[in-house]
Amino acid sequence: MCIFCQIIQKEIPGQVIYEDEQVLAILDISQVTKGHTLVMPKKHTADLVDCDEEIYQHVMKVVKKLSAHILEKTGAAGLNVLSNIHEAAGQTVEHFHVHLIPRYDENDAVEFTFHESSKQNLQEVADNIRMNTL
Secondary structure (H helix, E strand, O other), rough: HHHHHHHHHHHOOOOOEHHHHHHEEEOOOOOOOOOOOEEEEEOOOOOOOOOOOOHHHHHHHHHHHHHHHHHHHHHOEEEEEEEOOHHHHOOOOOOEEEEEEEOOOOOOOOOOOOOOOOOOOOHHHHHHOOOOOO
16 A cells, blocks of 8 residues: 555544545645645545546645645745656656645745757657647
8 A cells, every 4th residue: 555545544644734535635744845735636546647537626626725725824925736747757656646835935945947958849749749639
């Protein structure tokens, strides 16, 4: 059983911020910034791509409401919403979860760095990944 499932089953303690029948939100034990929260479905699913559409929609509804609530209660200047998919993208627990990371200023402990990659043929890339319908 994954660590998040153990927290959901109350086998491991967690600081619960929000809970309903489908979702649990807890403070991240690492607290990259004050108020760093994880929102996860109670039903085990590996990641966002693997998540059932109905559950995903409910998770995102909670993410939206909690984001506004955390911004108000912490006085943060901003907030990052992040979900990693697979280890190569930084996923360390194979249970879908969304990070809500309050941002207080440019000197806090969070850093996202985007470097320019080699030039790419955007037409080729677009042709390769384009979707016609959902």
